[in-house]
Amino acid sequence: MKKSISNVISNYFYLLLLQLGNYVVPLVLMPFLVIKLGVYHFGLLSLALAVNMFLRASTSYGFDLTGVKDVRECLNKGLDISSTFCEIVSAKVLIFIISAIVVIFFVPIVNSSVEFYQLCVLYMAVVFGEALFPVWFYQGIQDMKSVTILKLLSRFCYVAICILMINDPDDIYIVPLSEGICSVIIGGLSIWLARKRHGIYLALPTVHSIKMKLVLSWDVFISKIAVLFYTSFNTIVLGFIAGPSVVGFYSIAERLYMALRELLNPIIQALYPFLVDKHSQSQHMFNLYSKRIFLSLLILMSLIAIFLFSIKDLVLSLLTKDNIGVTREVLMIFCLCLPFSLGAYFSTLLVISNKAKILSKITFLTMIVNLALVVPFTYFAGAVGLAICFLIVQVFHFIMQIYYNREVLK
Numbered sequence: 001m002k003k004s005i006s007n008v009i010s011n012y013f014y015l016l017l018l019q020l021g022n023y024v025v026p027l028v029l030m031p032f033l034v035i036k037l038g039v040y041h042f043g044l045l046s047l048a049l050a051v052n053m054f055l056r057a058s059t060s061y062g063f064d065l066t067g068v069k070d071v072r073e074c075l076n077k078g079l080d081i082s083s084t085f086c087e088i089v090s091a092k093v094l095i096f097i098i099s100a101i102v103v104i105f106f107v108p109i110v111n112s113s114v115e116f117y118q119l120c121v122l123y124m125a126v127v128f129g130e131a132l133f134p135v136w137f138y139q140g141i142q143d144m145k146s147v148t149i150l151k152l153l154s155r156f157c158y159v160a161i162c163i164l165m166i167n168d169p170d171d172i173y174i175v176p177l178s179e180g181i182c183s184v185i186i187g188g189l190s191i192w193l194a195r196k197r198h199g200i201y202l203a204l205p206t207v208h209s210i211k212m213k214l215v216l217s218w219d220v221f222i223s224k225i226a227v228l229f230y231t232s233f234n235t236i237v238l239g240f241i242a243g244p245s246v247v248g249f250y251s252i253a254e255r256l257y258m259a260l261r262e263l264l265n266p267i268i269q270a271l272y273p274f275l276v277d278k279h280s281q282s283q284h285m286f287n288l289y290s291k292r293i294f295l296s297l298l299i300l301m302s303l304i305a306i307f308l309f310s311i312k313d314l315v316l317s318l319l320t321k322d323n324i325g326v327t328r329e330v331l332m333i334f335c336l337c338l339p340f341s342l343g344a345y346f347s348t349l350l351v352i353s354n355k356a357k358i359l360s361k362i363t364f365l366t367m368i369v370n371l372a373l374v375v376p377f378t379y380f381a382g383a384v385g386l387a388i389c390f391l392i393v394q395v396f397h398f399i400m401q402i403y404y405n406r407e408v409l410k
């Protein structure tokens with residue numbers, strides 16, 4: 001038990017550092033980009049990034065949950081992990097190839113902007129890097145130290161390149177290009193580490209084994225994609241209705257919200273292997289720990305929401321001087337969203353309990369609610385309307401998750 005808790009704490013620390021690299025480091029870069037690129041080009045970059053988030057989720061395919069579970073179960077049963085490793089990496093690379101084809105041929109049909117198309121193509125390097133990066137493997141074996149250090153180095157290199165090389169809006173392409181190069185290098189190094197340090201034997205898996213991995217992760221994949229239809233999709237809708245400049249103002253507040261919300265992820269990811277083990281040992285212990293963790297996370301996010309609300313003006317004054325009123329109103333609404341942003345935690349409980357189909361049902365219904373609201377709210381109230389729509393959808397999703405996890409949480 002003490003060893004399990006020690007592993008959770010160690011994993012949490014390195015996952016927290018990883019999350020800081022993924023969200024806080026770009027957040028520090030944000031005011032620099034707004035100044036150098038201007039709000040219009042920052043909004044254009046945010047639109048391309050919103051599209052890229054769909055592609056990253058497609059390539060991830062839910063293996064960030066099912067992959068961890070598969071690795072953990074192999075370890076508990078004393079089975080070799082190499083075949084699972086190769087099957088998942090191969091499946092992700094295959095999905096990347098399909099995604100790249102879609103971007104190259106489909107994006108020009110939807111949006112005629114040459115700048116937007118070029119940004120989307122360049123961002124594909126980031127998707128490839130994410131396909132190679134087996135964070136699910138290191139999380140499953142509870143050894144996050146090495147890959148966290150590598151990932152942080154890549155994030156700092158990315159920021160340094162941007163600061164040194166970006167001087168005006170014409171340099172916008174440096175952002176996806178530098179991030180993509182760093183991402184691919186780290187992805188390759190992390191696979192090399194898995195082979196060198198953890199004895200992973202690399203071999204091309206069979207088509208059938210890849211297909212089975214995709215089939216088993218299908219429900220989680222659908223839930224991940226559905227989530228994007230009430231997050232990143234909203235940014236795309238705002239861009240079509242109000243233009244890149246409004247997206248720029250909205251994205252400043254959204255990235256602040258996302259950076260704080262994503263602080264949950266290292267906690268959830270660190271606890272995930274621990275909860276998998278508890279579920280395999282005793283349903284009672286699993287329920288007990290799940291409820292305690294839920295209440296702790298709810299209190300934590302409520303306190304963070306109050307803190308952000310109290311310092312919102314100071315934070316925004318440091319990030320932007322343009323049209324701070326709209327960004328301020330959007331950020332106030334996002335503060336209200338924080339206590340309801342526990343979807344990732346509830347999702348892990350459902351996956352551990354082998355209820356991935358219910359997870360798909362919840363996210364699908366949430367997506368439908370969002371699709372019904374997003375266009376009219378955005379059309380009549382712009383960025384503020386979109387933020388209100390997001391709050392309504394978050395509350396709906398929270399209630400649904402509570403309902404379907406009621407047996408665990410009671």
